[in-house]
Amino acid sequence: MVSLTDFQRIGVGLVGFGLFFVFFGMLLYFDSVLLAFGNILFLSGLVFIIGFRRTFTFFFQRPKLKGTSFFLGGVLIVLMRWPLLGMLLEAYGFINLFGSFFPVAFGFLGSLANIPVLSKLLQKMGDSSSMV
Numbered sequence: 001m002v003s004l005t006d007f008q009r010i011g012v013g014l015v016g017f018g019l020f021f022v023f024f025g026m027l028l029y030f031d032s033v034l035l036a037f038g039n040i041l042f043l044s045g046l047v048f049i050i051g052f053r054r055t056f057t058f059f060f061q062r063p064k065l066k067g068t069s070f071f072l073g074g075v076l077i078v079l080m081r082w083p084l085l086g087m088l089l090e091a092y093g094f095i096n097l098f099g100s101f102f103p104v105a106f107g108f109l110g111s112l113a114n115i116p117v118l119s120k121l122l123q124k125m126g127d128s129s130s131m132v
Contacts, residue, residue: 016036018042030083039090040074059097067096 004012021038025031047055059068071093078086 007048011045011050014041014045016045025083025086030087032078032081032083035072035078035083035087036075039078045073064097066094067099069093077091091125 009101018038018041021034021041023038025034025038050058058064059072072091074086074088074090074093076086077089080086
């Protein structure tokens, strides 16, 4: 198991709450206050997890400048209370920034089927073919 420092644990909590507020803000018809709060929590949690210098170098690498500008521009537009346009820009920037991470995440999710308890649960969910 990976050992986390106290700052990294705080960062994981901040990122989790940030994602919660972003999704909750989208559920409430793009409430700009919740979206802005979620964005701020997500970015501050990222800084706590990987550190300020690594966060800065991740966002401002030359190949990722396009994604960074769209993501941070979307955050700024959400803060200016244009939530729908801001979230669209953020989503495009997020895909550009973290696009190389998606295959790793999907590979991890695919490997969850090899865990005995989860594989039986997934089989039971797949076998129940109800026409609802």
